[in-house]
Amino acid sequence: MEKQEFRSRQWFGRTGKDGFIYRAWMKNQGIPAHAFDGRPVIGICNTWSELTPCNAHFRDLAEAVKRGVYEAGGFPVEFPVMSLGETLMKPTAMLYRNLVSMDVEESIRANPVDGVVLLCGCDKTTPALVMGACSVDLPTLVVSGGPMLTGNYQGRAIGTTDLWRLSEASRAGLLPQDQFESIEASMCRSAGHCAVMGTASSMACMVEALGLSLPQNAAIPAADARRKVLAHLSGMRIVGMVREDLKLSRILTRPAFENAMMANAAIGGSTNFAIHLLAIAGRVGVELALDDFNHVTAGIPLLANLQPSGQFFMEDLYYAGGLPAVLKELAAFLHNDCMTVNGRTIGENCAASECYNRAVVAPIEQPFNPVAGIVVLKGNLCADGAVIKPSAASPALLQHTGPAMVFEDIEDFKARIDDPDLDVTAASVLVLKNVGPRGYPGMPEVGNLAIPAKLLAQGVTDMVRISDGRMSGTAFGTVVLHVAPEAAVGGALGLVQTGDVITLDVPNRTLHVALSDAELAQRRAQGPRAAALASRGYVRLFQQHVQQAHLGADFDFLRGGSGSAVVRDSH
Template identity: 55%
Template sequence: MSFKPAPWPRKLRSQHWYGGNTRDTIYHRGWMKNQGYPPDLFDGRPIIGILNTWSELTPCNGHLRELAEKVKAGVWEAGGFPVEVPVFSASENTFRPTAMMFRNLAALAIEETMRAQPIDGAVLMVGCDKTTPSLLMAAASTNIPSIVISGGPMLNGWFRGERVGSGTHLWKFSEEVRAGKLRQDEFLEAEQAMSRSSGSCNTMGTASTMASMAETLGMALSGNAAIPAVDSRRRVMAQMTGRRIVQMVKDDLKPSDILTRQAFENAIRTNGAIGGSTNAVVHLLALAGRVEVDLTLDDWDRGGRDVATIVNLMPSGKYLMEEFFYAGGLPVVLKRLGEGGLLHKDALTVSGRSIWDEVKDVINHNPDVILPLEKALTSQGGIAVLKGNLAPKGAVLKPSAASPELMCHRGRAVVFEDIDDYKARINDESLDIDEHCVMVLKNCGPKGYPGMAEVGNMGLPPKVLRKGITDMVRISDARMSGTAYGTVVLHVSPEAAAGGPLAVVREGDMIELDVPNRRLHLDISDEEMTTRLAQWKPSHVQSVSGYAWMHQQHVEGADQGADLDFLKGCRGNPVPKESH
């Protein structure tokens, strides 16, 4: 940790809009005054943009409007000038074809919002899956002092005395309906129990994972990740965040000071310890690309391989985020990693202190939620990166959510050319499939879907479910929800739509999965593979205009974070030229 605060006072970025008495500054300042702001607010105090992803169509973030008021209170208290700015909000729950397609569009729009307007620092108000990475990517690209405040997870769901994890039980109950074990009316009754308060998913899904990644990276105050959305302590955290961003501006503490390689290595190890979502892989790879940190899939495999999963939360374990918070939350996990030599203790955080200084004195209040090492859910909980002739650039699998008996498996491929083919055939009783087969789904990657939807955890065929089978090996270039589970190989790269080997897998081919040796192999000769690839022709639909066209033309592979190629790197925050 070598950060040295900048001298204060100094001329801030916002003073290029509001400082002085020229025609242009009076133009900018005068219009702001129609909201009733007194003149001395424009005297050089830090102007803080509260970038709010609140939307009534982003239900996980539906409470952020009220939370923003607490952020504003903190900014005012610290001598700043808060301005709330609504920004692009990509909802996991409503966006089609998939919210992932719009993560990059949101990052682009928010980056330009930050750059084009008179803000000196930013509070990133996030929650739903893609809002956290999109705002972090934008902040990294502009390098304006920024801090994350998450909306927090929902309270536990309960159904007939059983904890109900949002997402996790959706998949479970859906399979039980298809297997004839749960009636449709019971499924609808359970629906009412899944989302009983404001907030994001209450499992260690992608929203909670990315909140944990933001905290581990040092971009949020310690303890931010796990506080439930409706707990009064979430509002306290928001107010403290508002206070802190003002001092960050005065110190000129920027994302580039915090988002170092050491920070990313801490995040990779933490993801293994918490049993975090596979989606964290594409988001952190993209974020690293924005700050020009050379992060690869190999780093994910190497960094997480020997990290035990010690957080006993769904979908890997049995508890939910509410219990995780009561147990002590992410700081307890970070302390455990630090004690085991798996944390870069000097990594800087938005508090201005090292990550170790933030967590070294915390206490684990429930060792059944945050487990001792000898009771870990799995001894190797990091994301497994698989390679082989079926995934030359890599694929990922989450060991903590997979079935141990399927981690080494050889089976006959049952191939679905796209998601529509899967939906048309999966319930057909004549489908030639059993539990020993390997389900293969093509054309669902960044270019192919387009957008790389969360369809990789394909539901099993009913005739297999009726046998009591709950897991099979599934392989695709798609993603899966962080709330999902199973022996699911994802993010196969290059993707099928780009002519990767996945595109030429045929019905009846034998496929070998060997997770311990990180191998994913299509059992055909090199000569046969070369012939098939030479004969391959694209079958996915190409968009002809609009953002979908731009996305398909410029999106990179999952192994590089699925960012748009022209958005990589930090473009900074130069003051735009006057236009009048």
């Protein structure tokens, strides 16, 4: 049988000077000659960094992948890309998602790899790596880092969702500082990303539902030895994918994206899911629009009882059967014939799954909440859309009319929110402008605005809040996000003034400010504040080319892919 010719042979299979250069310099790492005999070269794209605590255990995970690659007859080569630490990076990790995607794309295309394993976990590392890999379209498999173990404070399970409650309690004077710090030491007690259904967990579920990872990838705790087993098996499987030429474009079809949208609804996933999924679809050439969320997820209830929409943690989800247990409940809704990286369909992968704890994963006939998913709103305040997660909101506020309390930017908000003379009531609608993709820039997670101190003292725990920014997937509340167009590019949000009456109507999918078209036009003619353009560097590039939230906030010149062919060969 004729030996399969892999992409890496363009480097290592050459004779003469060129082949000598490629092989000789690799051999300085102690690699034997037979490693270059035509076996598949597997790139391990690693976002390990001590500045990304969620991913700080990835050195060990990469070694497990390598063992699997070797066992299956491949040649593993690990390479780093920029890592995005959600908890530390300023002004926001989202500013650099597109930059990392470019790093990934160019690193894969420029180097002699036949397939890639993406090691990602922290919020933006997953979409960034998948976006970059999609633009090259080689056989690709994702290994997530896994959630940390559930926190524990004085016998009570805690997670990052509790941070928002604890912060408000501290601001209200109900939680002493020494106790606040004691809880801080009890929350993040192992390697891994957030233990709740925040953005990191939502992204891990996204790649599993899309078919880009082996089953159970999403929920195995980072500290569980089975996470390394999954990494080892993933290393073995990527070699098989290369031999089968099972590329991303064969897996990431429109039905696969719809499966991921339905899964995200059922698990109560992050609103950030929408912006990242749209960006990935744009890279792989699948037609997907923000409006699709309303009809694709219609009728999908909340099945996973996980914080912030529920009670439990990712560790509990794994013990209850993992994401496959949830997907099995969705069998009547899913496109069960979608191919996945293990060569089986999503339906086949979940057919034998069982649920071991109905307190965590509900049957489809008896969901925890009939309201789930990401609802897309339209109206004169958000012509291109805005999103809200009803399962994390207060039911009484899902239909609400109130006067706007406007903050022009995040600095204005911070300066005035705790002013005892702030003219605000529980019925007010908090509006934050200029925190969108271009206006901030980078679209930070500040949309879940803190409740004014004077209202906290009165016992108010939720209000309608609207912004062109995002919020952490660990957060909750009646929060409208991703308003598009954003204020900084002339969107109607930038025209809203304190006292304007705003109506939120989630059941009817509308968000409206009580201003006539003529009044809006008159205010627009006066000129909203334009975003200041950075003088140089990546931030300037970002502001000049970032698209609006309803398009995924990717760069306009990165939509679509350019394949795996090397542009020029200098040797």
